Amino acid sequence: MKPKKSYNPGDMRPVNKVILYVLLYGGVLLFAFPLFWMLSTSLKTIAEIHRVPMTWFPGRLQWSNFRQIFIDAPLGRFLWNSVWYSAVTVAAVVFTSAMAAFAFARLRARGSLLLFGLVLSTMMIPSQVTLIPQYLLFTKLHWTGTYLPLVIPAFTASSFTIFLMRQFYLGISKELDEAVKIDGGGQFTMFFRILIPLSKPAFATAAILELISRWNDLFGPLIYLNDMNKYPVSLGLANFTAAYGATPWNLLMAASLVAILPLLLIFFFAQKYFIQGIVITGSKG
Amino acid sequence: MSKRTLAMKREERSFWIFIAPWFIGFICFTGGPILISLLLSFTEYNVISSPKFTGISNYLLLFKDRLFYKSLSVTLYYTVLAVPFTILTSLVIAVLLNHRIKGQSLLRTLYYAPSIVSGVAVSFLWSWLLNPQFGVVNSVLYDCFGIQGPGWFTSSGTVVPSMVLMQLTASGSTMVIFLAALQSLPADLYEAASIEGASGFTKFRKITVPLISPVILFNTIIGMIGALQIFTEAYVITKGGPDWNSYFYVYYLFDTAFKQFRMGYASAQAWILFLLIFALTLVSLWGSKKYVHYEYDSK
Numbered sequence: 001m002k003p004k005k006s007y008n009p010g011d012m013r014p015v016n017k018v019i020l021y022v023l024l025y026g027g028v029l030l031f032a033f034p035l036f037w038m039l040s041t042s043l044k045t046i047a048e049i050h051r052v053p054m055t056w057f058p059g060r061l062q063w064s065n066f067r068q069i070f071i072d073a074p075l076g077r078f079l080w081n082s083v084w085y086s087a088v089t090v091a092a093v094v095f096t097s098a099m100a101a102f103a104f105a106r107l108r109a110r111g112s113l114l115l116f117g118l119v120l121s122t123m124m125i126p127s128q129v130t131l132i133p134q135y136l137l138f139t140k141l142h143w144t145g146t147y148l149p150l151v152i153p154a155f156t157a158s159s160f161t162i163f164l165m166r167q168f169y170l171g172i173s174k175e176l177d178e179a180v181k182i183d184g185g186g187q188f189t190m191f192f193r194i195l196i197p198l199s200k201p202a203f204a205t206a207a208i209l210e211l212i213s214r215w216n217d218l219f220g221p222l223i224y225l226n227d228m229n230k231y232p233v234s235l236g237l238a239n240f241t242a243a244y245g246a247t248p249w250n251l252l253m254a255a256s257l258v259a260i261l262p263l264l265l266i267f268f269f270a271q272k273y274f275i276q277g278i279v280i281t282g283s284k285g
Numbered sequence: 286m287s288k289r290t291l292a293m294k295r296e297e298r299s300f301w302i303f304i305a306p307w308f309i310g311f312i313c314f315t316g317g318p319i320l321i322s323l324l325l326s327f328t329e330y331n332v333i334s335s336p337k338f339t340g341i342s343n344y345l346l347l348f349k350d351r352l353f354y355k356s357l358s359v360t361l362y363y364t365v366l367a368v369p370f371t372i373l374t375s376l377v378i379a380v381l382l383n384h385r386i387k388g389q390s391l392l393r394t395l396y397y398a399p400s401i402v403s404g405v406a407v408s409f410l411w412s413w414l415l416n417p418q419f420g421v422v423n424s425v426l427y428d429c430f431g432i433q434g435p436g437w438f439t440s441s442g443t444v445v446p447s448m449v450l451m452q453l454t455a456s457g458s459t460m461v462i463f464l465a466a467l468q469s470l471p472a473d474l475y476e477a478a479s480i481e482g483a484s485g486f487t488k489f490r491k492i493t494v495p496l497i498s499p500v501i502l503f504n505t506i507i508g509m510i511g512a513l514q515i516f517t518e519a520y521v522i523t524k525g526g527p528d529w530n531s532y533f534y535v536y537y538l539f540d541t542a543f544k545q546f547r548m549g550y551a552s553a554q555a556w557i558l559f560l561l562i563f564a565l566t567l568v569s570l571w572g573s574k575k576y577v578h579y580e581y582d583s584k
Contacts (some may be wrong), residue, residue, distance in 0.1 A: 015562060024381050028395045031454055035399060037421055040412050054424040096306035103303035107296050115304065123316050126514060126562055128538055128555040132548050133318035139332070156310020187299035216404035223543055237405045238521055251414050256406035259311045267401050271394055274401065275461050 016128035042066070042254035049249050065254045069240075075255060077229060078236030085147060085232055085263070086214045089154035094206050096157040098199070102191050104176065116166075119159045135223060149224045161206045168202035169195060199235050204273040208266070233259045300406050326552035341552035353554070356537040359445060364512040365534065366449045371508055372501065375456040379463035380489065393464065405494035408521035411451040413436055438522050441530045442479065448518055448531065459504050466500040469491070498577040506569050510562055534558060 041049055043067055044058040069075055103109075105118045138149040172195065180190045197202075222237040231239070237259045241247050267274055300341050301308075326343055330336035378396055382389060415437035423434030437447045470493065478488050494501075516535040520523055525532035532561055538558070544552035 020381060020386065024378075024386065024392055026296065027378060027381075028392055031396055031399055031457070034407075034414055034454060035402075035412055037414060041413065050419055052424075053428050054419070096310075099303045100307040102301070103300045107300040107303065109292070109300035112300065115308075118311065118316075119307070123313070124566070125315070125319065126510070126537060126559055128514070129322050130315055130318035130560050131556065132542055133321035133551050134314055136321075136332070136540070137313070137318070137338050137508065152312045153310060155306060155316060157307040159307075162307060172327055187296065188320070189301070191303070216402070218404055219539075222520075234405045237409070249416075249419070250495040252409055253413060258407050259406045259446065260402040263402055264398070267398060271397075275393070275397065 008192050011168050038253045041250055042257050044250050046248055046250055052133050062250065063129055065250055066258070067250050069255045069258065072251065073236065073255070074229065075233075075258060078233040078264070079258070080284040081230060081236075082215060082234070085150065086211055087215050088151055090210045091160050092151070092154040093161055093210050094138035094203055096155055097161035097206065098165050098196070098203065099191070100157050100162045101169055102195055103188055104162065105166045106174075106190070106195075107187060114130065119162050122159045123163065131223075138224065145230075147225075147230065148172050150220050158210070161210065164206055164209075165199065165202050168199055172198055201273065201276065204270065205276050208270060208273050210261065210267070286542040289442075311340060322555060324346040325549050326556050331546050333546075343550050344557075346550070347553055347557065352529070352532070352537060356532050356534045359530055359532060360515070360534040361425045363445050363515060364432060364450060364509060366446065367452045367509045367512045368505060370449055370453060371456050371459055372504055375504075376463050376501070377462035378456070379462045379467055380463055382460075382492070383467045388534055393461065395427070397457035397461055400455040403455060403519050405521050407451070407455075408518045411518075412522045413445075414448055415450075438531075439527060441528050444523060444527065445533045448515070450520075451518065452512075459508070460502060462500060463497065466497045470496055494574075495578045502569065502573050502577050506566055509565060509569070513558065513562055513565075 029172060029257075040057060041062070043061045044055075047063055048058060049054060052189055065066050104112065104119070134149070134153075135144075140183055141148075143149045143152075176198075177190055185193070216234060218234045219230050222238075224236065225231060228236070228239070233257060240255050241252060304366060304438065327338060329339050329343075351425045379468040382392060382396070388394075415422055416437055417434065417436045419421055420434075420437070422437075426434040427433040435443045438444050474492050474496075475488060478492060483491070514535050515533050516539065519531045519533050519536050520539075523531045525536050534554075535558075538551055541547050541554060
């Protein structure tokens with residue numbers, strides 16, 4: 001296979017180059033502005049945010065806003081709930097999906113293609129279709145009001161993650177499998193000794209995509225949880241203003257910032273996997 | 286039929302062990318519920334008393350339900366605006382980013398970052414940015430241009446476009462997909478076109494767009510499915526208002542199921558949504574056949 005030279009338009013006239021830079025860097029300012037504004041508002045006083053004409057930066061940084069929000073609402077509790085809930089579900093989804101993906105990519109069995117067809121077709125079904133019977137099932141089991149309806153299904157893999165991991169496994173050479181077989185190892189050795197160590201990037205990618213959706217999800221917690229002490233940060237934040245009369249935008253922005261900060265931090269440390277994940281899922285369409 | 290060896294049997298047994306978690310989940314949380322949901326859609330069920338079979342009356346009721354049409358039309362309106370704008374914005378950024386420029390990977394990161402945060406926090410942020418009285422957008426419009434800004438989320442005419450605008454800052458993930466596709470395009474075609482004297486825009490139209498058309502199609506379908514299920518933004522910012530103008534389809538379904546506990550009716554709504562998504566996906570796949578090219582498979 002000869003290496004394919006990829007297209008990368010390089011030479012352009014200086015004028016065009018200037019326009020390009022202005023567009024791209026200007027565009028980035030627009031994209032990043034909302035997050036800047038969140039930060040700026042979160043450090044202002046309530047008088048400052050209602051000042052006309054408005055100010056771009058806070059006069060004196062009101063770090064006390066960040067102390068205040070933890071007093072006004074059990075934000076620490078919400079964050080902790082989100083952390084353990086995301087950690088457990090992400091680990092569960094990724095591991096069980098990796099197992100299924102390994103089976104679909106590597107093991108021969110009758111009906112395997114048909115079953116994989118089922119995996120693919122369930123990816124297309126909107127969650128609203130299964131929502132109501134699931135809710136009724138969990139009500140019958142007396143699981144509502146607890147995290148069980150949100151956590152237990154995570155132990156049964158996700159079709160999207162299975163698909164993503166299978167794509168990755170298909171790219172790993174089968175010669176290693178043969179080597180394991182010759183050494184007398186079985187399928188479990190193959191999975192734990194070869195595929196798991198080799199597919200760390202796939203694990204990271206799948207975990208991060210799952211984490212984003214779990215952390216941001218409002219719908220699930222909204223339906224199943226009713227005790228405020230159990231709220232994850234998404235639902236807790238949605239109810240944050242309930243304690244106040246008029247919306248204290250500075251406090252609300254401070255709380256919003258705290259709610260997304262963990263995700264942003266993880267993003268900046270592991271951005272390679274974020275982007276990889278998006279690319280894998282997108283380019284195979 | 287050939288006799289199956291011991292090794293094959295063992296492999297098959299392992300296969301079932303490895304897919305067991307998924308398979309159990311499929312039966313309990315996906316496959317089973319799909320069937321039950323279909324059955325429920327033909328009943329009246331309020332959770333307390335047992336379901337009563339009512340034939341297709343839920344569907345008949347839906348087609349007479351004015352709120353159903355309202356929620357469907359605002360959802361379609363949102364989808365029709367949000368999907369093309371997102372595709373266009375992200376494609377333009379990706380094409381610009383695909384030049385040899387300083388700070389390419391930093392820019393990619395910065396464009397992508399806003400799209401990982403979504404949901405409640407971002408909804409609050411936008412409701413503050415677009416606050417008619419004290420929001421920064423209207424303040425700038427007034428202070429710099431003397432324009433009285435619109436009511437954004439608080440006015441019937443602008444609430445859906447405001448949601449679209451909010452969605453645009455999340456174009457980053459679509460942009461990353463386009464960028465990856467662009468970077469895998471073969472250089473020889475472009476060189477040939479340059480020799481023929483084609484301009485940059487001609488090259489974009491005649492080479493780039495056809496070559497990445499499968500990716501455009503993929504992003505359109507994924508975007509469409511997501512847009513049709515919009516919920517959180519409306520729940521947090523507008524509560525479906527003003528005057529039902531952001532009362533999206535899933536919001537109505539949510540209220541039917543979990544505020545009114547009309548599980549049969551809500552199941553019928555879910556199935557209509559499913560059929561709609563299915564039909565629109567098929568139409569996109571079929572309707573785009575003429576325009577989508579699969580010759581250049583970049584693997």
